[in-house]
Amino acid sequence: MSADYCRICTSILRDYFGQDVSEIAKPLQWGQKSLITLSTMLDGKYPRHLVQETLIVLLQFNFVSAICNVHSVQIEYKLNMENILMILRYPKYLSIIKRKFGNQYEELVETLLCLGRASLSKIVSECIKSQNKPDDLYNNYWEKATELIRNEYFKRTPTYVVWTEVKQNKLFTPPTKNQKDEKKMLFTLNYNKFHQDMRNKIIIDAVVRTFDDTIVGEVMSTILNQCADSNAPVSNPISLQLIRSNLSVGHNYLLEYITMIEEDPTKFLCKSYGTMCNITVNFKQIINCLNDSIMDQVVSYKFGESSARLFRATRSNKLLELERLQQTALIPDRETKTLTSELFMNNYLQVQELRKPNTRLGRNDGKSFYLYHLNERQLHQELTEEILKMIGNCMMWKFKTCEDNKRLLKNKARFDGMVQGLQDKQEADNDFFEEAMDNLFSPSERILLDSINRLLRKCQLNIMRLDVCLFLFHSYKRYNETIR
Amino acid sequence: MSAAVKRGHRDDLADVAPAAKKARDPETAEQRVLEIIKCSGNKGVSDEDLIRACPVLTIEERVDVVNKLITSNAITLHKVKDTLRYKYKGPTASTPGDANTEELVVFNLIRDSGRKGIWIRDVRIKSNLGLPRLKKILKSLETKKAIKAVKSVAAARKIVYMLFDLEPDSSITGGAWYSNQEFESEFIEILTKQSYKFLEAKKSKALKNTSIRSPLVKYNTSYATADRVLEFISKTGVSKVRLTVEDMISILDLLVYDGLAAKRINSEGKIEYRSTKTLLSRNAVSFLPCGSCPVIKRCSDANQLNCLNCKHMKIWTTI
């Protein structure tokens, strides 16, 4: 794991669980360790029982998994950094559920996110408690939770005790209410399903942008909804009938829309001709296109339009000599040289040297061909690192801001709690709060509070935006690795 | 030429020198040999090949014919792997009437280079003449309007020589994108802008057209071939030079490289272009100063250069 990756994990843990947990988890970043090793490493800083407690909390969230090696006597603990990084996406998950199902479902998901893993009854009762809802809504929430299970947003998970497992076919079966061992059936979030939704959303947006037509987006989303969950580069074939029966608009021109998407140079879809018209989605192709798009944007933002042109020209021509590159991109000679060398120095372009064979006299006339090309894998790796660093930087600023204004923020939190309490009991009106606010905080403090809030929001927003890039990079990696 | 000189038994230098056009009666043997050499194309014909091709000629006759052809500059001699080969040279340009031997050597070298021209250094090496002498010869040929010097776009100070009445090759002039050996970036920029405008207009016209209901037809009409764009460009009169379709294609390809257009091959096998947007909206990286930071690799918490005392980050976080 790279340093940036670890740095972010520490930051995230610090953000959600506090300084102590992040410090205790830190040694695990460099490899799995047993409890004894871990507590010896932290000796003097943290007592053993605290380490134990931390591990239990992290196990609960599946941020740490317990590994029992056949050869070792001890159980070792491993940090699941990927899962920790998912925390960045929690707001996104919530908004997906809210958009798709509604508020109550969102509350359920939020509760489960806070619990890590829990039985359905626990999720429902906690949810009702935290939202201050009357108890008679229990059945209502229960139904909604089972619906989420059936839609595969929640999945069964074993307890964190080693050697336990859930059968594949039981993953998405909701428990009945009065089942005897209901309490033992734990559920957790099915990240895959959420990620599929995220991916589909991005694809639909891209299609709409390409065709400037919202109906195409509808068609695409209907098709995507019929795709089976798999990481195959090409989806399962979907029959035209199925799409037609699920589509709400644009029936008359369905085939034309599909042909349109198929014939576009982006080639998102494939159509099979024959007695049955089947459609497949080229997921790998789509993800590659999207990734190329990110790359181009990054290059153009970092180095300017002309460099982006050179970059793209190199990509579409695979291997190019400088002179040819200049002729293709039509950029003045000297500028081409400067720009390519800049790209080269930053590892965005690679150079392959082709030596001319030595002449008969044993002399080499000193000329070799230098062919420019891209190394996408390496580029992805580097960009991922950079984006991780940027997220880390945003987080650092978040911490710093909170740290600098600790006292003020604490007061504000206390005040907010009080307001919440009063509001629940409906004992005071807005004017009262306004007055109280005026009395407790000076005008400058109020301005400061405002700007702190804005800064925190800005950081959070950018972290989420950057996370979309990470998401796409990750998908790219997955699609391009399953092939080999 | 120098090769012929080396082959002493063929001819004397004195005979070669007055290579002015002699009126010759069309001899059949000469024509036939010329024909054979012509047919061989770029590969050329060796002496043995000639013997095989026309066995009727005696050695003397053959030598005579070949020499005549060489002196009249219809064929040239080339040394390929220790054997001499004759190659057809094409219609010969007239040599300046009063040229002396050295001038003729230089002139022939320059003529051989064709539209691509020849660099003075190469002339010197091939002709074995000293630089001052060569310069003089070149000057005299230039004043006779037999040759001309052309600046090459490949390097700023590289001058190539070619026959006076030849149009320089596009690799020397750089094609439509150069005027006076200067690369016309602005011209290219204007052309790309105009082409993009045209494609955009075509697309929005197609999308807005309410008389067409079919989305596929709408989509297909938003594409334009290079011919169409060229037609539009010629009409606007932005370009003073005449552009070819190839020039237009390279301009439209630039739009593709800029991410502003997409190209595809239509059912007739022609390349079509359509303006597009990027697949993703604004890039997340561009919201942060770190996105364009040149030292991001060295920025780390353990360093003096870290995000908390970075100037740009400080500005970014001040609200």
Ligand code: SF4
């Ligand atoms: S914090 Fe400053 S120095 Fe560090 S990467 Fe960002 S812009 Fe560059």
